[in-house]
Amino acid sequence: MIIGLDVGGTTIDTVAIENGKVVAFKKFERGRSLINSVLESLNQFVSKEMISNLERITLSTTVTTNAIVQNNLDKVGMIIENGIGANPEFLMCGDMNFFADGYINNRGIEAKPVNIESVKNALQSFKREGIEILGIVGKFSVRNPKHELAIYEAAKEYNFKFISVGYKLSGKLNFPRRVFSTYLNCAVYSTFNMFYKSILTFSQERKIPLEKIFIQKPDGGIVNLQDIENFPIFSILSGPAASAQGGFVLSNFAKNAIVIDIGGTTTDIAFLSDGNLVLEPYGAKIGKYPTLVRAIYSRSVGLGAESIVKIVDDTIKIGPETKRWHEQDKNEFATLHDVLQFSSSHPGSPVNARLKSLSSQLNMSQEDFCKLVISRAVAMIEEKMKEGIEYINNLPIYTINKLLYGEKFAPQKIILIGGPAQLLKPHLENELKIKVEVPKHYMVANAIGCAIGSISKEYNLVADTIQGKMVIPELNIYQSIPADFTIDQAKKVLIEKVLEYSEAKNKEDVEIVDEHSFNMIRSFKFCGRMIRIKAQLKPKFLNLRD
Amino acid sequence: MLKAKNSLGLILFPAFDWRISPTHPEREERLLYTIDQIEEEGLFDYENIKIYNPEMIESKYIEMTHFCIPAISSIVTVSHKIAAGSAITIAKKVLSKEVEKGFALIRPPGHHAHRITYGDKGFCIINNEAIMVEYLRKEYKIKKIAIIDTDCHHGDGTQDIFWNDKDVLFISLHQDGTTLYPGTGFTDEIGGPSAIGYTLNLPLPPYTSDEGFLYCLDNLIIPVLEEFKPDIIINSAGQDNHYSDPLTNMNFSAQGYAKLTEKLSPNISVLEGGYSIESALPYVNLGIIFALAGIDYSNIKEPDYNPEKLKQSQRITDYIKRLCEHVYSIWKSKEESEYKIKMANQDYYVRKKSIYYDTMGFRENQLEKIKICKKCSGLILIDSLCLGYRVLAIVIPHDACNDCENEGHKLFENTEVGDYSHILLQDKKSFELFRKTS
Numbered sequence: 001m002i003i004g005l006d007v008g009g010t011t012i013d014t015v016a017i018e019n020g021k022v023v024a025f026k027k028f029e030r031g032r033s034l035i036n037s038v039l040e041s042l043n044q045f046v047s048k049e050m051i052s053n054l055e056r057i058t059l060s061t062t063v064t065t066n067a068i069v070q071n072n073l074d075k076v077g078m079i080i081e082n083g084i085g086a087n088p089e090f091l092m093c094g095d096m097n098f099f100a101d102g103y104i105n106n107r108g109i110e111a112k113p114v115n116i117e118s119v120k121n122a123l124q125s126f127k128r129e130g131i132e133i134l135g136i137v138g139k140f141s142v143r144n145p146k147h148e149l150a151i152y153e154a155a156k157e158y159n160f161k162f163i164s165v166g167y168k169l170s171g172k173l174n175f176p177r178r179v180f181s182t183y184l185n186c187a188v189y190s191t192f193n194m195f196y197k198s199i200l201t202f203s204q205e206r207k208i209p210l211e212k213i214f215i216q217k218p219d220g221g222i223v224n225l226q227d228i229e230n231f232p233i234f235s236i237l238s239g240p241a242a243s244a245q246g247g248f249v250l251s252n253f254a255k256n257a258i259v260i261d262i263g264g265t266t267t268d269i270a271f272l273s274d275g276n277l278v279l280e281p282y283g284a285k286i287g288k289y290p291t292l293v294r295a296i297y298s299r300s301v302g303l304g305a306e307s308i309v310k311i312v313d314d315t316i317k318i319g320p321e322t323k324r325w326h327e328q329d330k331n332e333f334a335t336l337h338d339v340l341q342f343s344s345s346h347p348g349s350p351v352n353a354r355l356k357s358l359s360s361q362l363n364m365s366q367e368d369f370c371k372l373v374i375s376r377a378v379a380m381i382e383e384k385m386k387e388g389i390e391y392i393n394n395l396p397i398y399t400i401n402k403l404l405y406g407e408k409f410a411p412q413k414i415i416l417i418g419g420p421a422q423l424l425k426p427h428l429e430n431e432l433k434i435k436v437e438v439p440k441h442y443m444v445a446n447a448i449g450c451a452i453g454s455i456s457k458e459y460n461l462v463a464d465t466i467q468g469k470m471v472i473p474e475l476n477i478y479q480s481i482p483a484d485f486t487i488d489q490a491k492k493v494l495i496e497k498v499l500e501y502s503e504a505k506n507k508e509d510v511e512i513v514d515e516h517s518f519n520m521i522r523s524f525k526f527c528g529r530m531i532r533i534k535a536q537l538k539p540k541f542l543n544l545r546d
Numbered sequence: 547m548l549k550a551k552n553s554l555g556l557i558l559f560p561a562f563d564w565r566i567s568p569t570h571p572e573r574e575e576r577l578l579y580t581i582d583q584i585e586e587e588g589l590f591d592y593e594n595i596k597i598y599n600p601e602m603i604e605s606k607y608i609e610m611t612h613f614c615i616p617a618i619s620s621i622v623t624v625s626h627k628i629a630a631g632s633a634i635t636i637a638k639k640v641l642s643k644e645v646e647k648g649f650a651l652i653r654p655p656g657h658h659a660h661r662i663t664y665g666d667k668g669f670c671i672i673n674n675e676a677i678m679v680e681y682l683r684k685e686y687k688i689k690k691i692a693i694i695d696t697d698c699h700h701g702d703g704t705q706d707i708f709w710n711d712k713d714v715l716f717i718s719l720h721q722d723g724t725t726l727y728p729g730t731g732f733t734d735e736i737g738g739p740s741a742i743g744y745t746l747n748l749p750l751p752p753y754t755s756d757e758g759f760l761y762c763l764d765n766l767i768i769p770v771l772e773e774f775k776p777d778i779i780i781n782s783a784g785q786d787n788h789y790s791d792p793l794t795n796m797n798f799s800a801q802g803y804a805k806l807t808e809k810l811s812p813n814i815s816v817l818e819g820g821y822s823i824e825s826a827l828p829y830v831n832l833g834i835i836f837a838l839a840g841i842d843y844s845n846i847k848e849p850d851y852n853p854e855k856l857k858q859s860q861r862i863t864d865y866i867k868r869l870c871e872h873v874y875s876i877w878k879s880k881e882e883s884e885y886k887i888k889m890a891n892q893d894y895y896v897r898k899k900s901i902y903y904d905t906m907g908f909r910e911n912q913l914e915k916i917k918i919c920k921k922c923s924g925l926i927l928i929d930s931l932c933l934g935y936r937v938l939a940i941v942i943p944h945d946a947c948n949d950c951e952n953e954g955h956k957l958f959e960n961t962e963v964g965d966y967s968h969i970l971l972q973d974k975k976s977f978e979l980f981r982k983t984s
Contacts, residue, residue, distance in 0.1 A: 082845075084829065084845065084846060084847060084848075084849065085583075085586075085587045085832065085845060085846060086587060086588075086836070086841060086842070086845065086846075087841075087842040087844065087845050088845070090548065103849055105849060106579045106582040106583050106586065106824075106828055107579070107824070111849035111850075112849065139586060140586055172585075173582060173585040173586040174585060174586060174588050174590075174591070175586050175587065175588060176548070176587075176588035176591065177588060177591070281590070282590070282591070285547075288547075290547065290588075290591050394597070394598065394599060396558060396590075396597050396599065397559075397599050398558070398559070398560050398561075398562045398581070399561070399562045399563040400561055400563050400564055400624055400625055400628060401563055403559075403599065403600065403628065404602075404624065516562055516574075518562075518573075518574050518575040518578055519568050519569065519573065519574070519575060520575060521569050521570075521571065521573065521575065523792060524569060524571070524792075525569070526568065526569050530575065530578065
């Protein structure tokens with residue numbers, strides 16, 4: 001038995017899956033306290049029988065995302081070694097920030113040692129100001145974390161409650177994103193910890209071992225609750241990932257498609273290219289911060305079944321406000337859901353009366369008015385779809401082969417999920433002239449996507465034979481290699497290390513997605529190789545296409 | 547999201563799967579560290595810095611710039627077509643105002659490729675900027691163009707192509723040709739009879755530093771540009787003047803390149819040479835990008851940067867001052883010089899050229915004749931001998947008068963193939979190439 005729980009803007013959706021079949025599902029109203037709502041939904045949904053043959057529970061939660069959006073954050077001190085490049089002022093995201101002197105260059109070679117004495121002074125002043133949480137980030141630290149680690153060692157004496165080092169969050173290059181990711185990882189510490197503890201209590205009360213409780217990550221992967229304690233940031237933005245994944249596994253196989261999840265508040269759009277969900281090239285944007293948190297690329301429109309349709313200055317406006325925030329004057333407006341249901345509503349119903357009042361303001365028949373609203377809504381979705389397609393087709397290409405023979409992304413169909421999917425389907429099909437598929441269980445597809453989440457990870461190996469060093473930042477591997485190290489050896493090592501260190505069970509689960517070997521020439525002589533390899537775990541989904 | 551002062555379009559095409567030979571300086575590794583630096587800097591995250599993928603160039607634009615012998619298909623590789631295509635892509639983005647400025651970081655370079663090209667010369671086969679200029683004139687009807695070549699090597703190919711073209715002002719600053727390949731670019735190379743003074747060369751002594759380059763900019767290039775009033779400024783942005791470059795002997799720094807770029811404020815920059823791929827390119831390219839985008843670049847310095855060590859001697863400073871004065875006087879007296887040359891050469895202006903293809907080790911001999919015409923810049927006839935080929939190349943310039951146009955076509959019609967392997971007519975006015983081969 002696998003249980004999935006997805007926290008949406010309006011509801012909390014739960015689902016139980018057994019032997020590849022959905023055996024139970026339920027939607028719960030989302031209450032004021034998010035953590036309490038999650039716990040209540042879990043308590044109500046999870047029965048004794050479910051626990052007796054439980055494989056895992058996966059939670060997709062918005063607690064950390066909410067904390068960021070609502071600025072409910074911890075005070076953080078940041079030690080930033082910015083080195084050479086842009087003026088670093090824009091990186092001052094912490095409540096106190098200190099720019100350390102020192103520089104690791106693009107090959108991971110120490111160009112200037114870090115000044116630990118001045119760092120110690122900064123740490124003291126952080127403590128004096130009551131800062132208990134510390135972030136440490138250096139430029140090019142993923143190529144060589146020496147300076148971050150030296151600062152970490154120095155910081156240990158000061159008894160911070162929580163310390164996060166940048167290089168552990170991602171193997172990708174992008175210093176500003178590393179700074180912001182580290183900051184956010186620190187800033188949501190208390191919120192996540194509260195959530196963590198309440199789930200802990202739940203697991204103890206219901207006698208569910210903690211190893212069976214997982215959190216959905218924004219890249220569609222899942223991670224055990226215990227493993228995420230030091231990386232709360234990986235619990236953000238799991239909603240769009242869950243829906244993208246849900247749409248993907250429920251649909252009939254497609255190589256290139258668009259997954260659209262229309263919910264109560266928003267519509268999330270994800271992209272399936274060459275059989276894989278497209279990921280953000282660097283990572284998710286959280287609040288105002290671009291980060292290195294691996295995430296499914298998705299576009300979002302403030303448009304859902306509960307979006308308010310009103311007339312402003314003689315023009316139709318749809319969303320982003322929803323009915324929930326207008327409970328008191330329900331008769332003044334219609335929702336998108338009302339409009340979508342128009343053809344089946346009774347002439348004398350209150351819905352009809354509201355539509356009549358709106359359409360008469362524009363001197364239109366109700367029918368024409370509804371048609372216009374729907375085509376506006378479809379256009380809003382289409383705009384974001386187009387943006388996404390264009391974005392994917394413009395991602396940088398670095399080789400002639402890919403430029404000449406790489407395929408352009410062109411979707412074959414739309415996979416439409418979410419509450420109003422059936423109502424929207426004919427309109428999308430008519431207006432966009434594309435096949436639209438609404439899979440079975442479209443109502444709780446995101447909870448299913450959350451339940452079946454597979455482990456998804458990326459690994460970057462950089463080997464430099466002049467230095468005799470190899471790094472795989474994602475596995476925290478920094479080790480020596482011989483001068484005659486080759487790309488074939490590197491590929492073998494990477495696959496072996498992934499098997500040794502992580503969740504892959506056999507070689508076939510690890511896929512090399514990018515490989516380069518550059519001859520390094522100094523003074524016209526060959527003197528070594530720079531090897532770059534990227535691998536990923538192939539996502540493995542439960543077969544759920546009944 | 548971060549936002550730069552100016553919107554900037556970038557093409558980053560390192561061609562990770564292309565090289566001349568395994569140990570050639572123009573190789574796959576060349577832009578690797580630059581891309582690392584740019585990625586680590588988070589440049590992709592600036593809201594108004596846009597990255598574009600290049601397109602392949604159409605042969606038509608190559609034909610309107612070069613005579614490729616024996617044929618485009620036999621000497622121009624895919625990567626050269628992509629590099630030239632990149633220049634065009636970036637030009638489109640700037641001209642359509644999608645971005646204010648553009649920088650194509652591409653390889654291989656192109657500024658040593660002459661009008662007639664038999665193959666690889668100084669790592670160049672076709673001239674990326676020159677092809678872009680022909681494109682801009684044809685598709686965007688741009689008239690006055692300035693190309694400022696800041697590569698350490700003289701931009702001899704670009705000079706050759708626009709030698710007699712008054713609408714293209716070409717200024718090259720480079721390490722003195724007596725000390726560096728290709729051995730040209732002296733102050734007396736000032737353009738053909740109809741474009742005297744529209745080619746200006748600033749041969750700089752070895753060990754010129756930031757001070758010298760910026761002096762040339764302030765005291766020659768900017769004043770000349772103000773007088774020429776170009777519709778567009780293109781920078782052939784070679785980066786081998788850097789103090790760490792293994793092929794040259796100059797003392798320019800990343801800060802210097804950034805300041806030069808900021809002052810010059812080109813609409814489009816196209817990467818040329820630069821072979822200090824690890825110690826210079828990441829910092830210089832970042833400096834140029836920041837300067838183009840109007841981002842503060844004061845914190846971009848090479849890890850080993852030491853301005854004291856790079857200071858130029860007083861002798862160099864004095865020499866550059868005299869050099870700028872001399873070149874400025876060439877610019878100032880250009881009408882007078884043109885009149886004198888046209889008086890002295892009543893019919894055709896003739897020059898003999900010998901061009902060395904260093905990469906491949908052969909030599910081309912040319913006899914170039916430019917018609918002295920009162921109504922246009924004049925028909926160009928080139929007789930070229932190389933690798934057993936004999937080529938008659940006829941160029942009808944884009945501003946050709948009817949007489950020159952008719953004469954060009956007549957000559958093409960009436961000349962027997964006979965001894966020639968190729969007779970080619972490049973009609974820039976009608977944008978067409980005519981060919982006869984043996």
